[in-house]
Amino acid sequence: MRTDKDYQNRLYSYKRNIYxxxxxxxxxxxSFQPGINAVSENFRLALNPQYQDLxxxxxxxxGKRVNRFNCPxxxxxxxxxxxxxVRALAQYLGGCALRCGGMDSLSGLSVVTREVDQEFGTDYxxxxxxxxxxxQDNDLVTSILLTDPKGDRSLRPYQQADxxxxxxxxxxxxxxxxxxxxxxxxxxxxxxxxxxxxxxxMTEKDGPYALSFSVPADYDGVTILCKPVQAPKRKKIKAxxxxxxxxxxxxxxxxxxxxxxxxxWLCGEWKYAGRLSSxxxxxxxxxxxxxxxxxxxxxxxxxALVAEYNGLEREKHIREKLAHLAATAEQVYACGVTGAVKAxxxxxxxxxxxxxYINAGRYHAGMNIFHEYETLSDISAGQGxxxxxxxxxxxxxxxxxxxKYIKRKADVPAENxxxxxxMVDEMLYSEQAGFWQAAGLHGGGSPVMERLxxxxxxxxxxxxxxxKRLAGII
Ligand SMILES: Cc1cc2nc3c(=O)[nH]c(=O)nc-3n(C[C@H](O)[C@H](O)[C@H](O)COP(=O)(O)OP(=O)(O)OC[C@H]3O[C@@H](n4cnc5c(N)ncnc54)[C@H](O)[C@@H]3O)c2cc1C
Numbered sequence: 001m002r003t004d005k006d007y008q009n010r011l012y013s014y015k016r017n018i019y020x021x022x023x024x025x026x027x028x029x030x031s032f033q034p035g036i037n038a039v040s041e042n043f044r045l046a047l048n049p050q051y052q053d054l055x056x057x058x059x060x061x062x063g064k065r066v067n068r069f070n071c072p073x074x075x076x077x078x079x080x081x082x083x084x085x086v087r088a089l090a091q092y093l094g095g096c097a098l099r100c101g102g103m104d105s106l107s108g109l110s111v112v113t114r115e116v117d118q119e120f121g122t123d124y125x126x127x128x129x130x131x132x133x134x135x136q137d138n139d140l141v142t143s144i145l146l147t148d149p150k151g152d153r154s155l156r157p158y159q160q161a162d163x164x165x166x167x168x169x170x171x172x173x174x175x176x177x178x179x180x181x182x183x184x185x186x187x188x189x190x191x192x193x194x195x196x197x198x199x200x201x202m203t204e205k206d207g208p209y210a211l212s213f214s215v216p217a218d219y220d221g222v223t224i225l226c227k228p229v230q231a232p233k234r235k236k237i238k239a240x241x242x243x244x245x246x247x248x249x250x251x252x253x254x255x256x257x258x259x260x261x262x263x264x265w266l267c268g269e270w271k272y273a274g275r276l277s278s279x280x281x282x283x284x285x286x287x288x289x290x291x292x293x294x295x296x297x298x299x300x301x302x303x304a305l306v307a308e309y310n311g312l313e314r315e316k317h318i319r320e321k322l323a324h325l326a327a328t329a330e331q332v333y334a335c336g337v338t339g340a341v342k343a344x345x346x347x348x349x350x351x352x353x354x355x356x357y358i359n360a361g362r363y364h365a366g367m368n369i370f371h372e373y374e375t376l377s378d379i380s381a382g383q384g385x386x387x388x389x390x391x392x393x394x395x396x397x398x399x400x401x402x403x404k405y406i407k408r409k410a411d412v413p414a415e416n417x418x419x420x421x422x423m424v425d426e427m428l429y430s431e432q433a434g435f436w437q438a439a440g441l442h443g444g445g446s447p448v449m450e451r452l453x454x455x456x457x458x459x460x461x462x463x464x465x466x467x468k469r470l471a472g473i474i
Pocket of ligand 1: 101144145146147148149150153154184185186187435438439440442443444445446448
């Protein structure tokens with residue numbers, strides 16, 4: 001297993017293929033550092049005996065102890081541990097663990113490559129398992145790249161005016177495929193490998209768009225356009241919260257990229273595009289049941305501490321708001337646990353969580369996210385945005401003002417008040433806060449996708465039958 005330094009050194013050695021504000025940059029650009037710090041913690045914790053059980057597991061391929069983020073779940077216990085692991089990591093980092101997406105795409109692929117082989121007699125699964133072992137042995141980080149540009153949303157992929165609105169197969173050769181297009185979103189600047197899968201179900205005419213593969217992140221023909229997300233910046237008053245953050249959101253372009261057959265996971269088997277897309281999304285929403293619970297934990301912790309420092313922790317209206325946050329966190333988490341406990345094995349041996357509970361959990365998280373921001377904003381009442389700057393707070397001749405006029409309860413030191421409200425300001429009103437809000441609503445699929453998935457899997461007739469019997473309708 002790699003150390004954090006191994007991860008960083010390999011990342012920094014990659015070919016320059018990232019554009020950031022018009023400049024071609026290396027992975028050592030300071031903009032990526034908060035994200036690299038966050039991923040690095042995963043490597044550190046995985047090597048810490050205290051966390052080994054949560055962050056590592058025995059590979060079903062080799063029996064070796066490997067990072068959990070490279071292991072599709074082989075049991076209910078694996079799924080439960082994955083949720084615990086993601087929640088613990090997001091609590092520790094104060095935000096995204098930046099690793100679960102890769103595990104989720106590998107999990108979906110481990111199921112679907114086997115199912116495609118069973119129907120078409122292809123050889124995707126064995127090839128995929130070799131790739132999985134490569135990922136495990138080298139302790140690499142991969143992505144979840146599903147979202148295509150999509151163009152006109154009312155049209156299918158093959159109907160688009162520009163055929164590249166969905167990543168597609170351009171040409172089949174004896175040694176592999178040439179692919180063209182792009183995938184939107186993701187944090188590919190801090191990843192070793194890019195794993196892509198379809199974003200939606202396909203029809204026969206969409207065949208060239210039923211495509212999945214993995215290539216190295218600095219592979220020939222891959223260009224990454226990165227929009228930085230400004231992380232909190234501290235000069236002197238350091239805090240762990242300000243060390244971690246998002247490394248920048250990316251558009252990953254595949255410009256006539258050649259993918260060798262041993263890295264292709266789906267190639268025109270259109271019937272399985274929807275299956276792969278919905279399974280990867282399902283695994284990712286399972287992760288969200290851990291990480292979104294952690295985000296709410298932090299909102300709750302911050303709101304409770306503000307109330308305590310303000311001397312208002314016993315106020316009924318505040319306690320009710322805190323109870324609502326606690327209920328949200330635990331309902332989302334409980335949906336994840338229920339989805340995991342009701343998981344069933346697939347033909348590949350990978351366990352598939354229950355889609356209704358998982359989607360209910362992710363949906364509940366998405367529908368509550370802005371209310372959580374509202375609650376913390378309400379209880380903290382804007383003090384964060386009116387806090388003395390770090391420079392003023394550290395200027396001795398201003399002590400008389402800065403340390404005096406931000407005071408709350410007499411026994412809470414001014415510096416603790418400054419630290420708390422600074423973090424609350426960053427959680428609520430910073431550029432990064434806006435980014436997390438979008439992620440809280442849309443990451444893993446917008447709420448409409450969860451509603452549709454619940455409806456598609458729900459036995460509505462059974463509910464109608466209950467009422468028919470009670471109403472005496474035959
Ligand atoms: C912070 C963040 C991180 C993300 N990370 C990743 C990632 O790592 N990997 C990844 O693959 N994706 C990622 N996503 C993408 C995310 O999953 C998508 O934003 C989400 O699935 C919505 O897709 P879209 O942006 O194309 O929206 P759209 O499809 O444009 O949806 C916009 C609205 O239009 C509606 N709509 C769309 N099509 C139709 C239709 N045919 N009929 C009726 N209504 C329609 C939708 O319901 C929605 O309300 C991320 C998103 C965010 C915000």
